[in-house]
Amino acid sequence: MTILVLGLVLFLGIHSLSIVNEPFRDRMVARLGEWPFKGLYALIALVGLIGIVWGYGLARQEPTLLYVPPTWLSHVAMILLLPVFPLLLAAYLPGGIQRKLKRPMLVAVKLWALAHLLANGMLHDVLLFGGFLAWAVADRISLKRRQPRSLPSLPASSLNDWVAVLVGLAIYGAFITGGHYWLIGVEPVAF
Structure with a gap:
């Protein structure tokens, strides 16, 4: 279950930047540049998605x-x-x-x-x-x-x-x- 939760935190967390702190997101885009920021964003989202898929599969083996x-x-x-x-x-x-x-x-x-x-x-x-x-x-x-x-x-x-x-x-x-x-x-x- 831990891997599923970590995957959700990463995936939904990176997708929540604008929800919780739009100015921070804008500062990161300005600091890193648009494409490097998008690349980092995509990498974090991908790691989170892999964690969700893997963690969900593991959790299904021991359901609660x-x-x-x-x-x-x-x-x-x-x-x-x-x-x-x-x-x-x-x-x-x-x-x-x-x-x-x-x-x-x-x-x-x-x-x-x-x-x-x-x-x-x-x-x-x-x-x-x-x-x-x-x-x-x-x-x-x-x-x-x-x-x-x-x-x-x-x-x-x-x-x-x-x-x-x-x-x-x-x-x-x-x-x-x-x-x-x-x-x-x-x-x-x-x-």
């Missing part, structure tokens, strides 16, 4: 049960997960979805995390998905007091919404028909 969700919640989770991939794509394909939601990636992370919390009751699940949900909520709240940075994206177009939805739903379909099991080792819905 916190609660037993009813089976029907896995079906609710599947519905909540339906827009996740389209929203992730809409973050980089500006159109009406991005304009309406402002930060569709944060909405996607919140839906993904909440869905998994509803369907899973092990300690490692609560740490992972609860951590991401808390981070996404904190980031969204912090956007009210700070100027959001622009994300690299394509030119705005209503076609982008169609691409985000269709490709996102195709990815969702791939995940529920074997991709989740192949990547994670768990069938997404228990019947």
